[in-house]
Structures are given as C-alpha cells and as structure tokens.
Amino acid sequence: MADLASPLALMVRKLEIHTPLQPDDREALLSLPHTLKTYEPSAYLVREGEAPEQCAVLLSGFAFRQKLTGQGMRQIVSMHIPGDALDFQHLFLDIADHNVQTLTRADVATIPRTALRNLARSRSAIGNAIFVSTLVEGSISREWVLNVGRRDARSRLAHLLCEFAVRLDVLGLAGDQGYELPMSQEQLADALGLTAVHVNRTIKSLEADGLITRNRRRISFPRWDALRDLADFSTRYLHLEHAR
Amino acid sequence: MADLASPLALMVRKLEIHTPLQPDDREALLSLPHTLKTYEPSAYLVREGEAPEQCAVLLSGFAFRQKLTGQGMRQIVSMHIPGDALDFQHLFLDIADHNVQTLTRADVATIPRTALRNLARSRSAIGNAIFVSTLVEGSISREWVLNVGRRDARSRLAHLLCEFAVRLDVLGLAGDQGYELPMSQEQLADALGLTAVHVNRTIKSLEADGLITRNRRRISFPRWDALRDLADFSTRYLHLEHAR
DNA sequence: CGTTTAATTGAAAGCAGTCAAACTATGTGG
DNA sequence: CCACATAGTTTGACTGCTTTCAATTAAACG
Missing domain, CATH: 2.60.120.10 (Jelly Rolls)
Incomplete structure (x- = not known):
C-alpha cells in the first residue's frame, strides 16, 4: 500500500x-x-x-x-x-x-x-486521535501501578511479557514463535521494580514451569493461556476494542 | 467572587x-x-x-x-x-x-x-485545558509507578503525604497545620502497595522520628524539609509552573 | 453501652534484596 | 584464530524488609 x-x-x-x-x-x-x-x-x-x-x-x-x-x-x-x-x-x-x-x-x-x-x-x-492515544497510555500506566504494587515477581514478569506480546501482535510485529525481547534482565528489573538477580531467578522459574521458552533473547509461549492466567492479564486496559 | x-x-x-x-x-x-x-x-x-x-x-x-x-x-x-x-x-x-x-x-x-x-x-x-489536565494525571501516574516500584515503605508513605499536601495547598485546601488525611490505613496500604499492618508501623516510625504529628486523622508536618527529603519529593511532576 | 470498624502490637515466616563470584556470550585487536 | 576485554547471565549464601497470622486496644456509631 x-x-x-x-x-x-x-x-x-x-x-x-x-x-x-x-x-x-x-x-x-x-x-x-x-x-x-x-x-x-x-x-x-x-x-x-x-x-x-x-x-x-x-x-x-x-x-x-x-x-x-x-x-x-x-x-x-x-x-x-x-x-x-x-x-x-x-x-x-x-x-x-x-x-x-x-x-x-x-x-x-x-x-x-x-x-x-x-x-x-x-x-x-x-x-x-492524539488525545485517545494519550488516554490509552494513561490506562497502561495505571495497570503498571497495579502490576508493581500488587503482583508478585512471577505474575509481574508474566504480565509484562503478555503486554509486550499483545502490543506487538496488534501491529503484526510479533511472530507466531513469540518475539525478540529487547530488554536485558537489568532493564526488566527496572521495569518491574525488582532486582536483576531476582528477575533472573523468576525467568528461570517460568521456564522451569514450561510457561516460556528462551533462545538467546527470543521468547516464546508454549502455554499462552497458562501464562495469561498467571499474569492475571486481560487486554481491556489496552483499549483494543476497535482494533483490526 | x-x-x-x-x-x-x-x-x-x-x-x-x-x-x-x-x-x-x-x-x-x-x-x-x-x-x-x-x-x-x-x-x-x-x-x-x-x-x-x-x-x-x-x-x-x-x-x-x-x-x-x-x-x-x-x-x-x-x-x-x-x-x-x-x-x-x-x-x-x-x-x-x-x-x-x-x-x-x-x-x-x-x-x-x-x-x-x-x-x-x-x-x-x-x-x-482538558488535555493538559489529563497529561498531568499521566505524569502523576508515572511518579506513582516510581514510588511503588523503587522506594521503601517510609519514603513511599512520605511521598504520598507530600503529594497530598501540595495538591491541597495549591487549591488553598490545606491549612498551615497540615490537613485531615481522609484515608484509613488500609486505604493507604492499597495506595502504596503495602499491607495495612506495615503502613501502621511505618506511620509510627515517621512519627517517632518527628517527621509527622498526628491527632486522629489530622496530620501535620513539623519538619517539612526533612520529610520532603526522605520522600525524595519534588513538585516537578505536578506541573505547577503556572500556578498562582 | 453494645457493636462494629479501625488502629496497634508481637512473633514468625517468606519473598525479594544484597553481596560476591563464576560463567557465557560477544566483540576487538593483534 | 587466539588473547583479552566487556557486558550480560547465572548461581550460592546470607540478610532484611515486608507479609502473615493472631490477638489486643482504641475509636466510631446507632
């Protein structure tokens, strides 16, 4: 086009x-x-x-x-x-x-x-359109307050991964095989209000449970529904009702 | 008027x-x-x-x-x-x-x-004006993510108290003697991502250090500068540059 | 007053942080 | 192609802030 x-x-x-x-x-x-x-x-x-x-x-x-x-x-x-x-x-x-x-x-x-x-x-x-875009960012920010304030490390990380997956997917930027997560574990920690060491342990814990698979920084989701449930993730706060 | x-x-x-x-x-x-x-x-x-x-x-x-x-x-x-x-x-x-x-x-x-x-x-x-008001709310939300994600309980509570004080003060709703904090300790806990028990201990810790004084739910700030420093509080995120 | 809600306190447990070290990947220059 | 430097990841042991559970006290209310 x-x-x-x-x-x-x-x-x-x-x-x-x-x-x-x-x-x-x-x-x-x-x-x-x-x-x-x-x-x-x-x-x-x-x-x-x-x-x-x-x-x-x-x-x-x-x-x-x-x-x-x-x-x-x-x-x-x-x-x-x-x-x-x-x-x-x-x-x-x-x-x-x-x-x-x-x-x-x-x-x-x-x-x-x-x-x-x-x-x-x-x-x-x-x-x-600009206003709405700002409002959606505000909604995401509220969800982040909830995520950091009230979810434990596993759910918190899972939630971030879900959000990223959905936002990329909406634009067609996520493959079926998951996506390349561009963040270091230290950056993940800074986004989640955790330490890098604990992020590392949490990632490995999700991996051990078969909720994610990693290859370098490429992440895929063999059991998406289980991850979504653990993350307590819903797309409502992304306001995608008119997407597609 | x-x-x-x-x-x-x-x-x-x-x-x-x-x-x-x-x-x-x-x-x-x-x-x-x-x-x-x-x-x-x-x-x-x-x-x-x-x-x-x-x-x-x-x-x-x-x-x-x-x-x-x-x-x-x-x-x-x-x-x-x-x-x-x-x-x-x-x-x-x-x-x-x-x-x-x-x-x-x-x-x-x-x-x-x-x-x-x-x-x-x-x-x-x-x-x-409506857009700007929404943007300021977004800024406050970002500060809350920081507050909940990266500050310990004492600073976190102090920050909330400072924000409340300044926002009330801008509208002339806070007296010189502090203000009536309308929140229960459980509500404070829900705002701070803590438990009510720990909020109680944290309040008493600030009180013991002489950073706040309480009488019922009325809070005053005998050492505002010290509280502000502990809270790591700055008014920048409230965007009051045009106030008054 | 009796009842309910909120605040307070103590003891114990746990999730996450801190500190330190080893390991892996990546990249650079010789 | 190897030696070395750098950045990121992983692991272990220990500490500690915050939570949990339980019980008590104080305040608010009809």
Whole structure:
C-alpha cells in the first residue's frame, strides 16, 4: 500500500487502531514535516527538566520512559514499540517530567512540536486521535501501578511479557514463535521494580514451569493461556476494542 | 467572587492552574448542564467495564481510582481532591478500565458526556485545558509507578503525604497545620502497595522520628524539609509552573 | 453501652534484596 | 584464530524488609 511509503505510516496505523481517520486526515499526518535519525541503544530522546521542541516518533526499534529516584534507582515507567509517538505530552506541557531513552538501535522521526500541534487543532479527528492515544497510555500506566504494587515477581514478569506480546501482535510485529525481547534482565528489573538477580531467578522459574521458552533473547509461549492466567492479564486496559 | 456561585467554579479554577482561560471560556464551562448529588463513602462513581455517559466532577470530599487483581487484591492508582474531574477519560474512551470510588462523603456534579465533549471541540482553549489536565494525571501516574516500584515503605508513605499536601495547598485546601488525611490505613496500604499492618508501623516510625504529628486523622508536618527529603519529593511532576 | 470498624502490637515466616563470584556470550585487536 | 576485554547471565549464601497470622486496644456509631 502507498501509505507504507511514508516513514510515519506506522504511527498513523497505530493511531487508527483507536480512532478511525478520514483519508485527508491521514494524508495530513503523513505529510507532516519531519527529519529522520538513527539512535544508538540507550540514547536519550528526552531528558527530564528540558523543554522539547520536537515530537519524536519511533519508526523501528524500542524505547522506554524512565525516572530516577534521588538515590539513583531507576524505574522504567513505560515501554514503546515501533509506531509509538514519544512526545505527545510535550505538545501541551513545556517541561519534561521524565526521561525517554532508546532501548535498541532505533530509527526516529522528529516532527516540530508546533506543526503537530497546529494539525491537532485544525483537524479535530487528529486532535482526538492524539488525545485517545494519550488516554490509552494513561490506562497502561495505571495497570503498571497495579502490576508493581500488587503482583508478585512471577505474575509481574508474566504480565509484562503478555503486554509486550499483545502490543506487538496488534501491529503484526510479533511472530507466531513469540518475539525478540529487547530488554536485558537489568532493564526488566527496572521495569518491574525488582532486582536483576531476582528477575533472573523468576525467568528461570517460568521456564522451569514450561510457561516460556528462551533462545538467546527470543521468547516464546508454549502455554499462552497458562501464562495469561498467571499474569492475571486481560487486554481491556489496552483499549483494543476497535482494533483490526 | 461571582465564580464561586457555580458548583463548577472549583473545577474551572483547577483547570486554570495549568491553562489560562478567557472569560467566555470560563463562562461556557460554568454554565455546562449538570446535576448535583451527594455520595456516601465508598460509593462507586465508575465501574470497570461500564460505559459512562456522564462526567463526574468532585465538588467536595475525596475520591480515588482503583483496580483489582484477579485474586481480589486492590491497588489505588490515584487520589482525587475537590475540583478534580473524574471522567475526562470517558469523553473519548468508551469502556472504563478502572473503578472510581468516593473516599469520603462527597458532593459530585454530573455533566453529560456529550455536552462536555462538544464544548471541548468547539472551544479549543477548553479542549486544551482538558488535555493538559489529563497529561498531568499521566505524569502523576508515572511518579506513582516510581514510588511503588523503587522506594521503601517510609519514603513511599512520605511521598504520598507530600503529594497530598501540595495538591491541597495549591487549591488553598490545606491549612498551615497540615490537613485531615481522609484515608484509613488500609486505604493507604492499597495506595502504596503495602499491607495495612506495615503502613501502621511505618506511620509510627515517621512519627517517632518527628517527621509527622498526628491527632486522629489530622496530620501535620513539623519538619517539612526533612520529610520532603526522605520522600525524595519534588513538585516537578505536578506541573505547577503556572500556578498562582 | 453494645457493636462494629479501625488502629496497634508481637512473633514468625517468606519473598525479594544484597553481596560476591563464576560463567557465557560477544566483540576487538593483534 | 587466539588473547583479552566487556557486558550480560547465572548461581550460592546470607540478610532484611515486608507479609502473615493472631490477638489486643482504641475509636466510631446507632
């Protein structure tokens, strides 16, 4: 399809999962001015305290949002996959309240904040789509509070794996054979509020129970239903009711 | 001031903390159709899985958002104070992904979803204000993930107390002598990802260190700076840069 | 007052953290 | 192709924060 010609096509497709767009809206998004850049793993895209003038969109690779405590402990507060916009926040908030980093090498499109903001204002369907996308991120964040606050290590890890699997699958980025989990065990620990050592033990425990299989960082799910049950995972909070 | 004549005045004031509004926008908000109702403590305002047709605004009293695990453990994912709108989510998402409950007896104004949505669409300043308000809630949610994921019980509790104090103070609802904390220790536990027993011990530990003083549920802060330091608390994530 | 709910305390158990070391994979330069 | 460096994974032993279970005390309520 012609859409795939534009680097922003995946972002548009992702927005349309929650909010259908008319062809002219789609066109307007696809023809937003933008520059392309490839970042190395762990590169900072946004730093807490700064005032981003650009809106970064992830085209390939993975990224995450992260906050640090005063003593330097890190908490990853969300994960991002290709197609995710990483800066919708900063269309309307000036100062970044968290850091955004690449997880892997990543291709990123950078859109001037004002161009996107004007588009959101002039075309209400686009404004809606951006708003809804932000709301879904908020819902995911609430689920993370629940996950970190009330589930034990096994369920917590299983939940993260399920979320990742479903989010990738919705965009057709997960194979039938599971997916390549791009996170080190230390990064998993920071996302789960655990230590790397305990993540290691927890992974091996899931593996021992036959709930996951690993080969390098490729993970597959021989007993998806059992993993979903252990994770206490439901897709409701992802708001996929209009997907497909 | 005349504004205070409308029950929605506090909500408007709260929106204006982040987004200044013109008089006509303010008028439009204040004259939104709405009904008033008083709820008892623990009353459900929104239930997960339902499709709210109304937008609830808290006029007096307190409320919280909450999710349950499959095994019935509860996690409070956000706290709400007078002036907070509890349903901006549902202007654009159909299905509720969490529960909303009153904490105390509370006066609530209920605005038809469509009326508010139309206003948000027709007046871009109001749409902005609602968006920004949602973004700030997202920021608070990220801070909660950090709080629950990476701080120990003492800092975690201290952080919650600091957040509450500042949010109340911004609206002029906290006295110099601290404030009436409307939560039971069990509710605190559910907000912090701890057990009620441990919350009790942690409160007493802060008290023993002279960081807080209690009288019934009234809490005051004789050594605010020390508490803030222990809590690792900064107001940045509340995005109050335009307040006052 | 009697009843119920919330707060408090003690003792014991457990999940996860800490510390330290060994092992594996990957990559680089000679 | 091997020696070496680096980053990530794995394992063991021990510690400790938080939970669990149970019982007591205090406060709130009709």
